[in-house]
Amino acid sequence: MTERKIRVLVAKPGLDGHDRGAKVIARAFRDAGFEVIYTGLRQTPEQIVAVSIQEDVDVVAISLLSGAHGTLMPKVVNLLREKGADDKLIIGGGVIPDDDIPALKEAGIAEIFTPGTPTSVPIEFIKANVRQ
Amino acid sequence: MDLVQLVKEGNRVAIARLITRAENEDPEAIVALRQLYSETGKAFLIGITGPPGSGKSTLTDKVVKELRKRGKTVGVIAVDPSSPFTGGAILGDRIRMSDLALDDGVFIRSMSTRGSLGGLSKATYNTIQILDAAGFEYILIETVGVGQSEVDIIKTADTTVVVSVPGLGDDIQAIKAGIMEIGDVFVVNKADREGAERVVIELAQMLELNANMGDWFPPILKTVAVRNEGIVDVVDKIIEHQAYLTSSGELCIRRKERISNELINNILNKVSAKITDKLSEENFWDSQLDEIIENKRNPYDVIDRIINGILQ
Structure with a gap:
């Protein structure tokens, strides 16, 4: 058996057009040896879930800057559960107020990374928490 | 329920999981593939190859949509390169295929080459077997952006589509050995750009010089894939080539070669x-x-x- 690759979907839901952060994190994940699937801007939660399933990713990393994290992130978690694909690690990143983070974690987002976080932090988090 | 049965039924979570195991060379994948083998050999395999940025993903997206219009189910394997240094990869072909994600008649899988050099990944063959056993009628295989000699696709696909674009070089490029020899259908994409007609002429001149062509003369088609122009013709020619392969017995010969390889x-x-x-x-x-x-x-x-x- 060859070394198992960690596969990550970097997802950009919502209506904001800012994907520089998503691209930087995708690149950092690549350099960490992950296989990164990037699907571009303005994906619906349904599309993100369908892609996560077809690509059998270990991690769904959701980047969101539009302020709609409270709605869209839990929706991804719930749809994955509905489709029987709830063994994935789901993390979020973007401009997300500290006050909102507990509710997101409650909803099933494993961790939230806010601006200024070094890229090594989510990488280490993924390595430590990904399904075996 | 076991994975094999679920794959046969077209369960998407199961298909995806088995592909992952095949990619990781998990011995369990081989056990499952053994059981699935009797269900394979039904799908028709279309290879899409060409240089980076020539529009392979966009063309794939449009060809899939045209096949869907004709009522066919389609599996897609999109291969992108892995880093020679870290083994990591950015698999971005799906950016051009966003609205196919929710179509139940389509299953798209991105793969990294994981170090293979021929334009495909080692697991491509087994992934084809899985999608075939799951019942997809057509399987499109999009290679990495190729240079001149990454010709593994011809050993894999039934019909190979070679995508060119204007502005890549003079006519000596067209007579070099390598990928220009392997097309069953040639597509000149971005044909609204200057120089498209010249590429068509150069390809035609190259093809006329091929002595051992058999009965199929590869057509050269112009497309503007982003605007969906010329796509119907591309699909028509692919289907025509499929019919030719079947009636001439060439399909059997190609598949025998593939299995032998x-x-x-x-x-x-x-x-x-x-x-x-x-x-x-x-x-x-x-x-x-x-x-x-x-x-x-x-x-x-x-x-x-x-x-x-x-x-x-």
């Missing part, structure tokens, strides 16, 4: 792994290497001796 590759991989194991067991390496460096032995005798020892 696949068997040889797998046997060589296994044998080479065994030999590597064996050589690392015996620690004769160091002394032999020293003797070669000191010119006491020559490498050719050493090779013969080791091989004769293994083959006994």
